[in-house]
Amino acid sequence: MKRSVSILTGIVLISSGIGLLSLKHYGFSIKNYKGVNTDLNNIGINSNKSSVEIGSDGVYIKDKNNRISVNTYGIDIRDGKNDTNIKVEPGFNFKIGNFFNNFNITNSDLVEKNVNQKKFESMDGINFIDIATPFINVNIIPEEREDIKIHYNGYLKSNYIPELETKRLGNILYITFKRNNSNSYSVSNSDIKLNIYIPNNYEDRIKVITSSGDINVSKLELSQLNLTTNSGDIIVKDVTLDTISTETSSGNQIIKSITSTKSNLIASSGDINVYNFIGDMVVETSSGEIKLNYNEFNKDINATTSSGNVKIVLPESSQFNIDAYASSGNITTEFPVTIMDKQKCNLTGKVGNSSNNIEIITSLGDIEIKNK
Numbered sequence: 001m002k003r004s005v006s007i008l009t010g011i012v013l014i015s016s017g018i019g020l021l022s023l024k025h026y027g028f029s030i031k032n033y034k035g036v037n038t039d040l041n042n043i044g045i046n047s048n049k050s051s052v053e054i055g056s057d058g059v060y061i062k063d064k065n066n067r068i069s070v071n072t073y074g075i076d077i078r079d080g081k082n083d084t085n086i087k088v089e090p091g092f093n094f095k096i097g098n099f100f101n102n103f104n105i106t107n108s109d110l111v112e113k114n115v116n117q118k119k120f121e122s123m124d125g126i127n128f129i130d131i132a133t134p135f136i137n138v139n140i141i142p143e144e145r146e147d148i149k150i151h152y153n154g155y156l157k158s159n160y161i162p163e164l165e166t167k168r169l170g171n172i173l174y175i176t177f178k179r180n181n182s183n184s185y186s187v188s189n190s191d192i193k194l195n196i197y198i199p200n201n202y203e204d205r206i207k208v209i210t211s212s213g214d215i216n217v218s219k220l221e222l223s224q225l226n227l228t229t230n231s232g233d234i235i236v237k238d239v240t241l242d243t244i245s246t247e248t249s250s251g252n253q254i255i256k257s258i259t260s261t262k263s264n265l266i267a268s269s270g271d272i273n274v275y276n277f278i279g280d281m282v283v284e285t286s287s288g289e290i291k292l293n294y295n296e297f298n299k300d301i302n303a304t305t306s307s308g309n310v311k312i313v314l315p316e317s318s319q320f321n322i323d324a325y326a327s328s329g330n331i332t333t334e335f336p337v338t339i340m341d342k343q344k345c346n347l348t349g350k351v352g353n354s355s356n357n358i359e360i361i362t363s364l365g366d367i368e369i370k371n372k
Contacts, residue, residue, distance in 0.1 A: 058070050069269035109159050109186075110159055110188055111158065111159070111161060112156065112157035113155075114154075114155050115152055115154055115156060115192060117152040118149065119149075119152075120148070121150070121168070123198075125171055126168070126171055126172070127205060128204060129148070129172075129207070130172055130173065130174050131176075131208045132175070132177070132210075133162075133208075134162055134210070135187055135190065135192075135211060136152075136162070136177070136193065136194050137194065137213045138193075138208050138216070139195045139196065140217040140220070141195055141196065141198070142218075142220050143197050143198075143200055144199075144200060147199075148173070148196065148198050148199070149196075149197040150164065150195075152193075152194050154190065154191045155192065158187040158188070158190065159186045160179060162177035162178065163177060163179075165178050200219070202222075203223060204223050204224075206224070208227050209228045209229075211230050212231040213231075213232045214232040215229055215233075218235075218239065219237070221239070221240045222239065224244075225239065225243070225244045225245070226246075229247075230248075230249045230250065231250045232248070233252045233253070233254070234248055234251065234252075235256075236255050236256070238258075239258050241260050241261075242260065244262075244265075245263070245265075246264075246266070248266075249268040249269065250268065250270060251270045252270045252271045252272070252273070253267060253273065255273070256274075256276060257275065257276045258278070260279040261279055261280065262279065263280060263281050263282060264282045266283075267284070269286060269287045269288060270285065271285070271290070272288065272290050272291070273289075275293045276295045277294060278299070280299045280301075281299070281302065282302045283301075283302070284304045285306075286306045287306065288305065288307075289308045289309050290308065291311045291313075292313070294312075294318075296315065297314045297315055297320070300356055300357045301359070303358075303360045305361075305362045307363060308364070309362070310366075310368070311368045311369075312368070312369045313372055314372070315372060316371040316372060318335070318351065318356075319353060319354035319356065320350070320352070320354050320356040321350045321351075321354065321355075321356065322337060322351065323346075323357070323360070324346060324360040324367050325362075326345055326365065327362070327363050328364050328365075330366045331346070338350050
């Protein structure tokens with residue numbers, strides 16, 4: 001397995017280097033769908049359900065449900081059929097499914113431990129919870145309480161055991177982990193997690209960053225939520241807030257039953273699925289599908305993907321202005337659009353009479369707008 005991964009990694013790295021070097025020195029220029037001359041630093045090739053995208057932000061290869069992405073976050077190889085993936089991260093860390101390894105570390109360098117550590121912090125004066133973890137899943141759990149309980153627990157076999165630390169600085173509570181002097185980590189087996197129990201009436205800011213773990217947040221009313229994971233999934237359910245910002249470099253996002261004045265969802269390599277959302281939506285993925293499903297629609301949508309399909313499902317009574325562009329794909333809608341401009345790659349028009357705007361761009365993929 002290691003030999004196969006090494007060979008595949010070498011091939012992808014070489015091809016990526018050639019592609020990126022060529023774009024850096026040469027690039028190319030085309031006219032966009034509105035006839036404006038645009039300098040582009042990417043190349044897209046699309047055939048049936050397969051595509052290759054080479055640009056300044058990396059290389060993305062898609063064959064049906066299988067994907068390979070190479071960017072500054074590393075190399076990600078995903079088998080969609082079997083729901084498995086191989087991740088090569090900076091520092092030459094390998095992650096195969098939930099299995100981590102580093103070729104520079106032998107089994108004798110690993111230590112194992114059953115972790116069960118708890119910390120309690122007062123919430124007096126705290127209006128910002130800032131969480132940063134390495135390869136640990138983070139669960140934010142609201143409950144009837146006045147303080148905050150932090151439960152770091154599970155089994156871990158790794159080249160080091162992170163140590164939980166907390167620090168208060170003004171109105172900010174920092175939850176972090178102390179690591180050893182190594183610049184990389186290797187985890188061969190882990191079900192480690194960080195459960196953070198907060199008062200269910202907490203309504204201020206939460207920020208979570210994890211280098212290689214999942215993030216789960218549910219049943220809260222917040223002013224601001226910022227979630228980032230380099231190699232993991234983000235799941236947010238039943239949350240009301242002013243602003244939500246999520247970012248995954250290699251992972252999927254599930255956003256369900258959310259009300260937010262502003263949103264910004266970004267994925268470098270992965271799908272973004274949104275269900276029953278209320279509010280303005282800005283969503284972007286370099287290599288992945290975008291699916292937006294609304295029970296109520298009265299705001300704006302801005303969706304962009306370099307390589308992937310965009311599917312939006314709206315109530316049948318929805319009214320909106322539409323500006324959709326698919327450079328290599330089809331545009332279909334079930335709504336009666338009054339067409340203002342229709343060309344091979346774009347559709348501009350309106351449904352009913354509304355100030356709500358829907359703007360969609362996909363370089364390699366189809367656009368579909370359905371009603372329900």
